[in-house]
Amino acid sequence: xxxxxxxxxxxxxxxxxGPAARVLFVQLHAPGVSEGDKLAIRERLVRGHLGLVxxxxxxxxxxxxxxxxxxxxxxxxxxxxxxxxxxxxDVEFVSFAVPTVLGxxxxxxxDKGWSIxxxxxxxxxxxxxxxxxxxLTHELSRSPTIAELAERLGIGEDDVIxxxxxxxxxxxxxxxxxxxxxxxxxxxxxxxxxxxPQFDRVEIRATLRPLLxxxxxxxxxxxxxxxxxxxxxxxxxxxxxxxxxxxSRLLSQTLARLRQELDASGD
Amino acid sequence: xxxREEVTIAVPAHASYVAVLRAxxxxxxxxxxxxxxxVDDLRIxxxxxxxxLLPGCTQGDQLRCRVSMEADRIHCALSVPxxxxxxxxxxxxxxxxxxxxxxxxxxxxxxxxxxxxxxxxGPAEPTAG
Numbered sequence: 001x002x003x004x005x006x007x008x009x010x011x012x013x014x015x016x017x018g019p020a021a022r023v024l025f026v027q028l029h030a031p032g033v034s035e036g037d038k039l040a041i042r043e044r045l046v047r048g049h050l051g052l053v054x055x056x057x058x059x060x061x062x063x064x065x066x067x068x069x070x071x072x073x074x075x076x077x078x079x080x081x082x083x084x085x086x087x088x089x090d091v092e093f094v095s096f097a098v099p100t101v102l103g104x105x106x107x108x109x110x111d112k113g114w115s116i117x118x119x120x121x122x123x124x125x126x127x128x129x130x131x132x133x134x135x136l137t138h139e140l141s142r143s144p145t146i147a148e149l150a151e152r153l154g155i156g157e158d159d160v161i162x163x164x165x166x167x168x169x170x171x172x173x174x175x176x177x178x179x180x181x182x183x184x185x186x187x188x189x190x191x192x193x194x195x196x197p198q199f200d201r202v203e204i205r206a207t208l209r210p211l212l213x214x215x216x217x218x219x220x221x222x223x224x225x226x227x228x229x230x231x232x233x234x235x236x237x238x239x240x241x242x243x244x245x246x247x248s249r250l251l252s253q254t255l256a257r258l259r260q261e262l263d264a265s266g267d
Numbered sequence: 268x269x270x271r272e273e274v275t276i277a278v279p280a281h282a283s284y285v286a287v288l289r290a291x292x293x294x295x296x297x298x299x300x301x302x303x304x305x306v307d308d309l310r311i312x313x314x315x316x317x318x319x320l321l322p323g324c325t326q327g328d329q330l331r332c333r334v335s336m337e338a339d340r341i342h343c344a345l346s347v348p349x350x351x352x353x354x355x356x357x358x359x360x361x362x363x364x365x366x367x368x369x370x371x372x373x374x375x376x377x378x379x380x381x382x383x384x385x386x387x388x389g390p391a392e393p394t395a396g
Contacts, residue, residue: 055359098366158290
């Protein structure tokens with residue numbers, strides 16, 4: 001259902017249809033447009049497509065990320081789409097924008113998930129599910145439900161199920177030939193030379209996640225700003241309105257705490 | 268046809284069951300070694316198609332999803348027992364559906380309405396003009 005807005009308001013606030021967007025793109029790429037006008041046109045294009053971004057972000061509800069964050073990330077994708085859209089293409093802007101916005105949201109889950117969410121590779125989810133299953137079984141004195149696992153991991157129930165499926169699909173072949181005396185082929189253990197160096201990191205990330213989640217909001221934000229947004233201590237101090245010394249102290253305390261908990265859970 | 272296999276799932280025509288369809292379709296797609304991004308697109312396509320079909324449904328109706336798999340593509344046909352169901356093609360759901368899937372077709376008669384879609388391996392090929 002389209003919300004009806006008065007025509008006057010619609011001119012600069014409401015959703016844009018294909019032809020209206022096209023007109024704006026023509027203006028945006030016209031020769032001799034001032035930077036100020038370009039900015040205004042881009043803003044209008046962004047506002048005109050925010051509804052689309054919100055719609056797309058909601059498709060990722062229940063995957064452990066606040067919808068507002070996804071809208072932010074999606075808006076970034078929208079901006080990229082506005083930059084890249086070529087009027088010569090025979091598609092409407094929205095058709096071009098949807099994959100770009102979705103791509104940005106997917107990337108957010110994939111790459112930047114370290115502080116927020118276990119990477120979605122089935123293998124990795126499987127490791128995380130295994131770990132958390134142990135914890136929850138201990139805490140609840142019974143086997144946890146899918147919903148409980150999903151909540152603890154901050155991922156969707158679908159992803160947990162995929163992780164459980166993965167546990168079946170990736171059941172390892174026996175490494176030791178003694179397990180299969182009929183086999184003439186060389187044992188896997190002889191073929192596989194090295195340990196995949198990422199494995200350690202995967203496991204650490206999987207373990208780290210619940211620990212990060214357990215941190216107070218401020219400490220978690222602090223880590224995110226320092227290591228994810230790579231802000232300096234001074235910048236963080238400015239943003240949080242505390243002294244740089246305080247940031248430094250909080251950071252080292254938090255890291256020490258994480259290290260300790262990581263050691264304790266890694267036995 | 269030996270290289271085309273089919274799975275049909277029916278769930279109550281209610282939004283809370285769409286997750287079941289999504290999970291099933293994802294599992295089927297992963298058998299075809301779809302990448303996570305491709306599975307994601309397919310899940311969104313199923314979501315959007317269901318969102319378009321469900322509004323006309325009443326208690327007791329079933330939402331059916333017929334999935335046929337070929338080596339490099341999945342074809343999904345979602346249907347509800349609602350005759351002459353008008354599927355809005357001017358909203359986001361329709362737009363998104365066409366962006367993440369190809370060959371989106373709506374067909375309706377007096378007894379049922381179906382949305383069929385295809386997701387092939389590789390980047391999505393939008394069909395919307």
